[in-house]
Amino acid sequence: MGSQSNWALLAYGDTGWGDELLRGLGLTVQISLCAYLVGFALGLLGAGAKLSSNVWLRRLADLYTTIIRAVPELLLILLLFYSGTSALTALLIGIGFATEDIQISGFAAAVAALGFIYGAYMTEILRGAIQAVPKGQMEAARAFGMHAPLRFRRILFPLMLRYALPGMGNQWLNITKDSAYITVTGSVVELLSAGANAAGSTKEYLFFYSTTACVFLVLTVASMLALAALEKRLNRGIRR
Amino acid sequence: MNDILDLIANSDVLSFVVYRLIPGLLQAIPVTLELTIICCVVGNLLAVPIAVARVSPKPYLWIPSYIYILLMRGTPLLVQIYLIYYGLGQLLPHTWVRHSFLWPYLRDGFWYAIFALSLNTAGYTGEILRGAIQAVPHGETEAGKAFGMSGWLIFRRITLPRAIRICLPTMSTETVLLLKSTSLASTITVMDVMGTARWLQKQSFRTYEPLIAAGIIYVILVFILTRFLNWLERRLNRDREQPVALKAEEILGNA
Numbered sequence: 001m002g003s004q005s006n007w008a009l010l011a012y013g014d015t016g017w018g019d020e021l022l023r024g025l026g027l028t029v030q031i032s033l034c035a036y037l038v039g040f041a042l043g044l045l046g047a048g049a050k051l052s053s054n055v056w057l058r059r060l061a062d063l064y065t066t067i068i069r070a071v072p073e074l075l076l077i078l079l080l081f082y083s084g085t086s087a088l089t090a091l092l093i094g095i096g097f098a099t100e101d102i103q104i105s106g107f108a109a110a111v112a113a114l115g116f117i118y119g120a121y122m123t124e125i126l127r128g129a130i131q132a133v134p135k136g137q138m139e140a141a142r143a144f145g146m147h148a149p150l151r152f153r154r155i156l157f158p159l160m161l162r163y164a165l166p167g168m169g170n171q172w173l174n175i176t177k178d179s180a181y182i183t184v185t186g187s188v189v190e191l192l193s194a195g196a197n198a199a200g201s202t203k204e205y206l207f208f209y210s211t212t213a214c215v216f217l218v219l220t221v222a223s224m225l226a227l228a229a230l231e232k233r234l235n236r237g238i239r240r
Numbered sequence: 241m242n243d244i245l246d247l248i249a250n251s252d253v254l255s256f257v258v259y260r261l262i263p264g265l266l267q268a269i270p271v272t273l274e275l276t277i278i279c280c281v282v283g284n285l286l287a288v289p290i291a292v293a294r295v296s297p298k299p300y301l302w303i304p305s306y307i308y309i310l311l312m313r314g315t316p317l318l319v320q321i322y323l324i325y326y327g328l329g330q331l332l333p334h335t336w337v338r339h340s341f342l343w344p345y346l347r348d349g350f351w352y353a354i355f356a357l358s359l360n361t362a363g364y365t366g367e368i369l370r371g372a373i374q375a376v377p378h379g380e381t382e383a384g385k386a387f388g389m390s391g392w393l394i395f396r397r398i399t400l401p402r403a404i405r406i407c408l409p410t411m412s413t414e415t416v417l418l419l420k421s422t423s424l425a426s427t428i429t430v431m432d433v434m435g436t437a438r439w440l441q442k443q444s445f446r447t448y449e450p451l452i453a454a455g456i457i458y459v460i461l462v463f464i465l466t467r468f469l470n471w472l473e474r475r476l477n478r479d480r481e482q483p484v485a486l487k488a489e490e491i492l493g494n495a
Contacts, residue, residue, distance in 0.1 A: 070462040071455045072423035075434055079451045180316035184427060192319055205326035213315040213323060220314035 006207050009198070017198035017208070024194030025215055031107065031190060032176045035114035039175070040168075042119025047126035061123060068120035077181045080113035088112070106187025114182070118175055125171065129164035130156065162234050169227040176219055191215060256444055261453050268436040269457065271350075275422040275432060276465075278354055280415055283361025288400070290366030295373050305366070312363025318424055320360055325352040325428045353425035361418055365411065372407035373399060405476065412469040416462055423458070433457050 010018040049061035068076065085104045092098040133156055141151045180192040189197065195212030199205045248254045293305035312320070332346060345351045376399050384394040404411075426435030437454035441447065474481075 067455075067459060070420075070459045072420040072434065072458055074423045074426070075437070075451060075455055075458065078438075079448070079455065082447045082451075177316040180318045183318070192316065192322075195319075196322065199322075199326065203330070205330045206323070206328075209319060209323035209327055213311075213319045216315045216319060217311065221310075 006204065009202060009204060009207065010211065017194070017202075020189075020194045020198060021191065021211065021215060024189055024191035025219070027107075027188060028176065028179050028191040029219070031110050031114065031182065031188065032172070032179045034111040035118060035179070036172060036175050038111060038115025039118030039122050039171070042115065043122025043126045046119060046123030047130055050123065050127045051130060065120045065123050068117055073117055073178055074181050074184065076117050077110075077113050078184065080116055081109050081185045081187070084112045084116075085109045106185070110179075110182045110185070110188050110190075114175065114179060117178075118171060121171055121174075122168070125164050125167035126160065129160040129167070132163040133159045165227075165231055165234055169231070172227070173220060173223055176223065177216065180216075253449065256446065257449060257453070260444070261440060261450060264436050264440055265433055265450075265453055265457055268431055268433045269461070271430065272419070272422050272432040272434075272461070275350075275353060275357065275425055275430070276415075276419045279357040279361055279422070280418055282354070282358040283418070284365050284411075286358065286362035287365035287369050290362055291369035291373055291403075292395075294366060294370045309363050309367050312360050313367065317356070317360050317421055318427065321353065321356045321424055321428060324356045324359075325349060328352065349425065349428040349430045352428055353422070353430050357418065357421060357425070360421070361414070364414055364417075368407045368410050368414065369403060372403035372410075375406050376402045408473050408476065412466070412473060415469060416465055419461060419465055420458065 008016060010016050010021070046061045046064060049057040050065075052058060088104050088109075089098070137155055137159060138151060141155045146154065179190060182188055182190055183192040183196065186193070192212060195208050195215075199208035202208065248258050290305050290308060293301040294309065296302050296305075328346075329352075380398055380402060381394055384398045389397070422432060423434035425432055426438055429435070431439065433454050437450040440450040444450070
């Protein structure tokens with residue numbers, strides 16, 4: 001197992017695993033992006049529920065964040081993956097959108113499971129960010145006669161986003177790493193699965209898991225650079 | 241009582257839950273706790289030299305430490321576990337280790353899990369500790385110097401204790417994350433709570449019951465751990481508790 005033969009294993013095409021790994025990276029990024037958006041939407045809803053005056057909404061949101069954050073992600077992924085798939089199937093059949101032989105794609109189930117988990121973490125971040133928006137800003141908007149949706153769109157949301165950015169950036173870094181858990185469901189060939197397949201068929205475990213780790217590292221470092229640039233841009237009107 | 245036993249015996253689900261699921265998962269709790277405690281101790285001890293190297297001005301110290309932290313925090317823990325378990329598993333049989341006293345341990349996934357989780361914890365805690373060391377007020381180390389303390393003594397008596405106190409809340413969160421991360425050991429054949437749940441899943445062809453029961457156990461463990469860490473934090477910070485103000489009637493009695 002010289003280094004020469006090892007690099008040939010990464011060749012693009014039928015002989016090497018380079019294209020499989022790249023496709024895996026593509027899927028990891030897609031799953032992470034979609035799940036991030038789902039999580040963001042759930043986080044906004046959750047934050048709204050936590051700050052609402054309705055006791056039951058608050059309790060529901062508390063239950064959601066407490067339980068999701070106390071249970072290991074691996075367990076949640078497995079649980080949500082199975083239950084999400086069968087629930088969605090039942091729902092689609094129930095409303096007549098599908099017949100008995102429908103199959104929920106592994107991709108959709110993975111996105112739903114990961115998004116549901118991250119919704120809980122984002123709920124806490126967004127709640128903190130909304131509370132950090134100065135009261136005077138919202139009062140000024142009300143004084144201008146803006147109605148609630150406009151206040152949200154023009155004042156609360158953009159201001160909140162800036163306070164939420166460091167936390168939300170961390171969540172992006174975490175979600176790209178946690179997407180690796182999808183591999184235990186064996187349904188989507190994302191980066192780690194692709195690496196594991198390559199390692200398993202060639203018996204070059206050390207080489208392929210190191211390569212997989214390197215690709216994840218590149219993704220993380222690229223994300224960190226992008227986030228730093230984004231933070232700089234969003235804070236350009238702020239004096240330090 | 242007999243009615244209840246009858247009910248359990250006649251119900252498929254109940255007899256599975258009572259006679260197989262609950263005893264099986266309870267037996268696995270010590271494994272999860274062992275993983276958590278060993279990795280917490282080893283990882284946090286390793287974190288100290290990493291953090292010290294990270295704040296050092298010498299490039300041959302801070303650069304390796306920086307790279308180590310980046311590697312541990314920049315790649316998924318699951319990849320690290322696979323890399324160590326399968327990667328070392330590929331290398332070790334061809335070396336002297338095969339015939340040494342270590343071999344019986346190294347065939348067991350448990351020790352690979354300990355190794356991987358400890359290294360990972362060391363990376364995360366190292367970064368936290370670095371921030372805390374830098375947050376120790378300069379005046380305090382200066383006071384140590386004024387007393388004629390040596391560099392090592394200042395570190396041992398002033399910088400480290402102060403830094404640990406500063407990052408205690410973050411370390412608590414990190415320990416809870418570690419408890420949750422131990423579930424990843426189940427992917428390399430360790431029979432912790434998660435591993436047992438997945439084994440029971442395969443044995444019984446039941447998808448949800450084992451996972452939900454394991455989830456409940458993790459929630460309880462996290463709750464207890466959080467309580468314990470809060471207590472520990474309060475205890476270590478006893479000297480800075482606000483003195484309790486007595487009400488006038490308590491001082492004067494009920495006169």
